[in-house]
Amino acid sequence: MPNLKDLKNRIDSVTSTRKITKAMQMVAAAKLRRAQESAEAGRPYAERFNAVMAGLSAAASGSESAPKLLSGTGNDQTHLLVIMTSERGLCGGFNSSIVRMARARAGALLADGKTVKILTVGKKGRDQIKRNYGDHMIAHVDMSEVKRVGYTNAQDIAKDVISRFDGGEFDVATIFYSQFESVISQIPTELQIIPAKFEAGESDAAATIYDYEPDEEEILADLLPRGVATQIFSALLENGASEQGARMSAMDNATRNAGDMIDKLTIEYNRSRQAVITNELIEIISGAEAL
Amino acid sequence: MADTMQFDLVSPERKLASVLASEVQLPGSEGDMTAMPDHAPTITTLRPGLLRVVSAEGTQEYLVTGGFAEITATSTSVLAEQALPRDEVTQDLIDGLMAQATSARDGATADTMDAAVKLVADMAAVSDDLGLSVKQ
Numbered sequence: 001m002p003n004l005k006d007l008k009n010r011i012d013s014v015t016s017t018r019k020i021t022k023a024m025q026m027v028a029a030a031k032l033r034r035a036q037e038s039a040e041a042g043r044p045y046a047e048r049f050n051a052v053m054a055g056l057s058a059a060a061s062g063s064e065s066a067p068k069l070l071s072g073t074g075n076d077q078t079h080l081l082v083i084m085t086s087e088r089g090l091c092g093g094f095n096s097s098i099v100r101m102a103r104a105r106a107g108a109l110l111a112d113g114k115t116v117k118i119l120t121v122g123k124k125g126r127d128q129i130k131r132n133y134g135d136h137m138i139a140h141v142d143m144s145e146v147k148r149v150g151y152t153n154a155q156d157i158a159k160d161v162i163s164r165f166d167g168g169e170f171d172v173a174t175i176f177y178s179q180f181e182s183v184i185s186q187i188p189t190e191l192q193i194i195p196a197k198f199e200a201g202e203s204d205a206a207a208t209i210y211d212y213e214p215d216e217e218e219i220l221a222d223l224l225p226r227g228v229a230t231q232i233f234s235a236l237l238e239n240g241a242s243e244q245g246a247r248m249s250a251m252d253n254a255t256r257n258a259g260d261m262i263d264k265l266t267i268e269y270n271r272s273r274q275a276v277i278t279n280e281l282i283e284i285i286s287g288a289e290a291l
Numbered sequence: 292m293a294d295t296m297q298f299d300l301v302s303p304e305r306k307l308a309s310v311l312a313s314e315v316q317l318p319g320s321e322g323d324m325t326a327m328p329d330h331a332p333t334i335t336t337l338r339p340g341l342l343r344v345v346s347a348e349g350t351q352e353y354l355v356t357g358g359f360a361e362i363t364a365t366s367t368s369v370l371a372e373q374a375l376p377r378d379e380v381t382q383d384l385i386d387g388l389m390a391q392a393t394s395a396r397d398g399a400t401a402d403t404m405d406a407a408v409k410l411v412a413d414m415a416a417v418s419d420d421l422g423l424s425v426k427q
Contacts, residue, residue, distance in 0.1 A: 212334050
């Protein structure tokens with residue numbers, strides 16, 4: 001049986017752990033609110049953008065001169081997987097679930113004899129991917145200096161991806177991120193960004209015949225790279241909210257577990273103390289009886 | 292004829308305006324244009340410039356750095372790359388944008404040179420409109 005001093009120390013250490021996890025939970029809750037707000041603020045833009053692009057691309061995809069970003073290179077031999085994860089840990093299964101999904105995809109592609117290239121955003125995902133697919137990794141984007149995700153961050157990533165596409169490094173690009181559903185549920189999601197797919201919006205948008213200025217193809221060429229950036233941006237925002245949500249519930253659990261543990265240890269501590277006292281009493285009484 | 296239309300100005304980071312407007316002046320990449328209710332459906336790209344919205348609450352001005360606008364008979368939506376109300380525009384901000392444009396021009400290849408030079412010129416013109424000085 002551990003002695004009283006040891007038990008006391010353990011109770012103290014679990015108590016301070018609980019304080020830390022409680023603090024992290026509250027910080028995550030505050031950050032979550034902010035991340036959710038920016039995710040919501042970004043939604044109208046993305047929705048409008050997709051609606052316009054759906055109309056435009058439906059019109060252009062038939063023609064042979066459609067930009068490569070839309071129509072693809074014609075084959076799908078080389079795949080680029082853009083895996084977005086967090087910079088910090090202690091957020092439950094958030095990073096692992098994204099990585100697991102990406103890994104399954106990479107495995108399936110490799111089994112099909114395709115070439116896989118991996119670009120990671122965020123340190124945690126890189127560390128996990130390195131173990132199995134280290135030699136497929138071509139680049140990493142470090143977000144640890146970024147306090148608040150801005151559109152420029154997304155643009156930088158998009159520029160990098162597009163220049164690689166133009167350089168013929170890959171045929172298909174897919175991003176992996178976590179869709180924020182609620183604090184307790186974040187859904188790992190994969191989304192193909194090149195060749196671009198836009199979900200056809202309501203039919204009335206497609207029915208309107210627009211004048212284009214400059215002409216349709218020029219607009220499309222101008223907007224497609226922006227579309228890639230927009231999709232990456234909303235993925236980053238969703239990821240930010242998911243990360244904080246996951247951290248919040250993970251820390252909530254940790255706080256509760258620490259509380260349970262403290263209760264258990266306290267009971268054990270009291271029992272030991274009682275046992276010590278009983279022992280002492282027995283010694284005294286049996287000593288007195290022996291006289 | 293309806294005398295107002297729905298006007299929305301959104302940037303990737305936030306929604307800046309959503310009002311009933313009677314007139315919107317846009318800095319289109321092929322020239323300025325004014326959209327009024329019952330305008331023919333048009334999609335146009337934007338150059339850096341000032342966007343002016345006339346509504347019942349008066350006239351509001353925004354700085355946009357590019358993007359595109361979707362005009363229909365009943366609504367005008369501007370999806371700007373970056374947009375700011377005029378009174379939030381500071382000299383520092385203009386300097387930063389100008390520096391970006393200039394560095395893009397200096398790093399431009401023959402293909403993109405025209406566009407980059409135009410971008411710098413557009414930025415200079417906007418700064419001028421705003422009454423801010425331009426550092427080249």
